[in-house]
Amino acid sequence: MCRNNFLPTLAQMLIWNNQMIGEFLLLITGCLGLLITTILLFHRRTNSLVNFYLLFILLYVSIFSLLKSSYHLGIQEFINQTTFGYKRLSLFMFPSLFLYFNRIITDTSKWNVADMLHYVVPVLFFMTVQILEALGYLSSVVIGIFYIFYFFFILFYLLLSIRLYQGSFLSKHPYGKHVSITGRSAKNWILFLLVINTMLCVRVFVIICMDLYHGTLSGFENGIWLWATIITAIFVKLLISPEILFGSKALQKRLKMNLEKTNKIIVLDVWRLEKPTEFNNKQDELLSVKVHKSLIDKIQAIEGVVLNKKLFRNSNFDIHMLAMEVKLPKSHLTFIFKYHCELFFPEFKKMLQIRDAESLIDQGFLKENTIDSLSVTVGFSSYNPFYTAFKKHTGFSPQNYVKQ
Template sequence: MLLYLSIFTILISFVLLYHNWGLNKNAIYLTFVFILTSIFGIAHYLITSGGSRFWLAIFYNNFAALMFLIGPFLYFYIRNTLTDRYSLSKKDWLHFIPTLIAFIGSVPYIFQSFDKKLEIADKIIQNPDIIEEIDVNIFYTMGQSFVFRCSIAFLYLIGCIYLLWKLYPSETKEKQIPKNQLIITYRWLIILITNLSFIFVSFILLAISSEHSVPSKTINDGQVLYIIAGLAYSIMSFSLILFPEILYGIPRRNEAVTPKKKKVKNKIAPEEDPFFDMYKAILKYLEEEKPFLNPDFSVSDIALYLKAPQNHVSYCITYLMETKFSKLKSALRIKHALELLKKGSNSLLTIEAIGKQSGFKTRSNFYAAFKEETGFTPTEYINNEISETIR
């Protein structure tokens, strides 16, 4: 399970990176957090129950130095997301020092022959307790490395929680930020940090246990902690699917700010939103192409025409047009039907035919939508128009 989950997370990380590259490069940091935690999960699986000497030789300790980057990358992602930037300052490079030290210490192990690594893998498979005797780093043992990595990651997590609290926009600043985007971002960050908290705390406890017992006993005694960490890791990975705005890309907030701000009932005007240009493109497409006249018209038709992710189109309809797609589609069709009726098309076409020309598949659907939109049935509307004309 852990192996498949780790592979799935790596795949979804590349989806995240691909769709966010042009919109928000902070996704690079989040992608590395997911990939590195996945590599850690794969390595742990191979040690405890993998049984593959080849893959264990590849994953065991070769990527250990990179695990020190999980904390810094998480910190960069959350800080830059909350402050609307993606570049690193000169001071930020200090965060890479533990990784550099770990890499230098691992050089003798990393660059030894693969045959030697296969021998080490065989020994670990036969007896996991042999891990304590393997020289993986010239500065510290594998057990100490595990403690250092978990401790550093946990400290960064605490720093991220502090940032989330400290950088929450004040009432004044909140008015200058697209509200829906702010809500989506904070919900996602809270879920991300909550799940990482369970994972990091679980491994901190395992790291403490490893200092007082042999690896095999730590593995056996830590099954509950493994389950907790596994559940949290599962939720963290699959939560991206619940936040398509994050997975498929949402621009940085400052790219949406325009010189003139128009307040509408204490809400940020649509032109303040990162997707305002797409919102205008959708309106133009609906007005000029009238795709809603096709009975099978769907959100995917708009996405294909604009060559944009479907969730971006859904975002524009839900938050900028402030309606549901079904209601938008129905309203546009009824508007078209009213135009036909006003032109006198009912004298040439039956009401059912007007409904079909407006995109409705059945007469009953047309009548129901017409009644909901105008308060009249098509027949009542026509009779009312005739009465008004006679008067």
């Protein structure tokens, strides 16, 4: 008899311990999230990877984690998950994540009123649940229907985000602002968020299935440790990625340090080292064997010339001049920029020029010179093309960049 009573007690203790571990992890996650959100907020003007939508998502997740964990751990007893219905605001995260991707990929910095249409359904959902709860009509059947709606809503925005990613980053030569700034790092960041979003969607689906099977309504409380782990992964990713946390200036500093240490590495983050599997013509397919055999050496030669000699400061600098400098056939360079670089040569040159301009600004070039002089120094023939390229690659006009 005692043994029969002991087993359920042991199971309850294990469940309680898992819940407590999850709550402690949530508490740490919330504190870490507020710290990182504050850092992003202070660097938002010079960080093109940060916009209102990302800040909203991180701030909501941080506050939610803090409020929930502090209540269940007994740190505070005033605000629980039903207070103000703040838990239901999680529905706003998923269109926000899609809009975050969209604004970066489409190089949109201005506020778009049409974006607010994505929040109509979450607002109606939130108000409906609040009203039904106040009137006492929030039965288990109604909650079950809301559960299913919740899942299909986040699945819809997950699919939209994946489609946007495929159309922008998996095409042969994506030209989003995102790629031109941080290349592979940015793509990996977007892909990472998509994986996180997918995991959250799967978690919701599993919980709904379990609740429907057992005939209970857990309120998505099951597997809270998994939620905490997933959210913690986001903040850890930000901590170990200075180019995302602090913006392009941090990336420039890291690239400069790498270049000073050795010329034996690939510094720029726009290269594709994998061997292409599809070619536009037979000639390219035959040439790939020669190019890929010593691809890294060729890329290092390109970087050594353009970064050390700063040939891009010559407005007439073209791929033919580069071929003569690196002593490679022009056909090899054309192939490399076609199949192994995320940017065609003209865009590659502009990227180098804008990074050079950022570096000069940070060194105080504009204290004694004008922006027109800066544009000519880095290799542009006039101010207008410099302005357009600068805003595309940094997300800011030269004047606004200087003010930061």
